[in-house]
Amino acid sequence: MPIEFETPKPIKQMQLMLKTVADEMMRPKSRYFDEHEHEIPWDYIEFMHMAMKAIGGSSLAPHKNGSGKDNEEKEKRPPIEYQLIAAQIESLAWGDLGFYHCLPGGGLGAAAVYAAGTPEQKAKFLGRFNGEKPTFAAMCITEAGAGSDNSAIRTRAVLDEKTNEWVINGEKIFVTGGDKSFTEYEKLGKGYIVIWATIDPSAGRAGMRAFVVEGGTPGVQIVKLEHKMGIRVSDTAAISLVDARIPFDHVLGSPTVEKSTSGFKGAMATFDATRPLVAASGVGVARAALEFLKEKLAENGVQVRYGLPRQKLTSIERDVIDMEIILKSAWLMVIKAVWMADNQKPNALEAPMSKVKAGDVTTKITQKVVEILGPLGYSCEFLAEKWFRDAKITDIYEGTGQINRLVVARQILGYSGSELR
């Protein structure tokens, strides 16, 4: 197919629908849940679960239930599943970034299963998200001493050969949706968390594995819910594991330590798939902020005159035009990265690059919007100040802007991790 930029119809329809959801279910509650941290937005969660069931399922993993039917008859059209997901996330984040994280489904936990699990594991762990009740899964990588450098993970999994169970000890922090995934709420289906741990500390990355830990597993405890700068409606949990026992076949991929880093690469492959999606969420917040600014400017009779040379523009016009340039181009980079994923083209450069760009753009735009709006921007009467706070996380999680620069730099220079540290 030649170069084309027509938004596919299914995406357009979905955007229209999610605009309504944002206007009706998210925006009116944005402020309340920002001010009532750790309250769970049940109405929204239940509504979204029903809505998603109605349109045929949720889950971040592009294949809905792990039954492996990759190629069906309607193969003729180019696949757009990742594009759909990216556009969906952008739209939800336009409504409210925190609410987007409360979207029921497998999230990053399911994405890890999808990236590193066996067919049996996919069938077992990816099917549950379309059940009667909304269900969550979460990914647990970060530890107090292992953030961007997640090869420094200390959480340990040891095989008890008598019972053929893994015994896991350690503590995970910054688990997005950890509470909803692990705690057995009556209104939720049984979820799980995916724990990254080492089965051989001397093996470094080669010893790293991901383990599916079912909600409510004894020995596992939510020890803290963080108080954050933004996205407060989304819970961020610290989870401790003390002699937690899980079945042998809950380790994703190979249980033996080979002389390879395939387990670790499993985690990294998850990132190639999810980084453009996080970038998409940033673009959504930035678009919300920029659209709000333009609305307020129009209300106040300030016009933006497109087409004028820079020398003739007012400072505000210049800022708005610059923001449109970076917002549009960031979105195109996201689209290109997910389009590549849809078409089985390796996107190990484009995925982190879209995240670098979106992280920059999202923080820059939300900060500039508050600045231009002055007291209106800074006041809690409007949501601009909240978007400013929400936005910052998009340049941090799923690889900080700096880590993604490192990944991009290695790609364009052809360097390995040891050549460019």
Next chain:
Amino acid sequence: MYSFDPTEEQQMLIEAVGKYAENDLRSAAHEAEESCELQKNLVSKGWELGLLQASIPESYGGFGERSAVTGVLALEEMAFGDLAGTLAVLTPGLFAMPVLLAGSEEQKQTYLPKVIEGDWSLYTSALIEYAFDFDPNELRTTATLKGDDYILNGEKAFVPFAKDAEKILVYANFDGSTQGFIIDKNTAGLTVSAEREKLMSLNALPLYRVKLDNVKVPASYRLGGASGHDFELILASMRVATAATAVGVANAAFEYARDYAKEREVFGVKVAQKQAIAFMLAEMWTEIEAIRLLTWEAAWKLDTGKEDAHIEAYLACTGAADMAMMVTDRAVQILGGHGYIREHPVEMWMRNGRGFAMFTGLAIV
């Protein structure tokens, strides 16, 4: 649907243009810039690629169809070789494309076959004016109707090949809107400066001032005929082209700096192994890719006649000017002292880089 794959034909064109850019333009660029002369045969060789000819339908003597997307892909590739050479090769297009896009049927029949038949020929165009707040939509050069003729007054700057040109498409302000007028170079009242323009870069491209002192233009020489034309589409096509050349130059600077950084040793490692440099390169490539995609989208919107195509073209062009400045500046920075020495091309690209904020009018797709 979204798609980022050039067609097979476009791919072949990109390869052909790429070869010319590398073997001819790039290898001659330094000498051309130093001597202020384009190498002999350089332009006619570029002309043989048939970029303009392929944009013009058979009925007007060409062998293709205009596609802004194809144009953008080719321009990126060509400007990667050398900007001055690229703009020289493209000069007849400055005349032909507006005629194709906005000319009357009669004008198309008259001029298009002439411009594209045979060798690279001397048709050019004059848009830019010598004013700090130059605005293509509010020209100082005026056209007024007097009887059956238009009378043009004013001064144009940066007019490529004006001295040797046969015809110049001059843009002037008529009744508040920008209109093109096809003028024979020898028309009374039109004078081309004796000296070439001296600019910060583009030394090899012969650019001139053109004065218009009560130049009389018959009504039928107004672009589009008696009722004139819409300038928006022409301007948007110029802006997209400018953005594409900016991407090409930035790409050249990026690759040169990247390769240099992988060779150059500091403190026992390659300088590219230092995060301070590696991150600069990562950001350069990210910004190039961002503007490239925006430019492609603008070109696609032009091809498909989207309502906001002209706004997108403006955004792409504005963004490209910033991007090219940033990338070329960093390329010089990465080479350090060597970057400042004219033996390396990066300082020239940096001088090119600032120009994209004012080059609209020197290229069109």
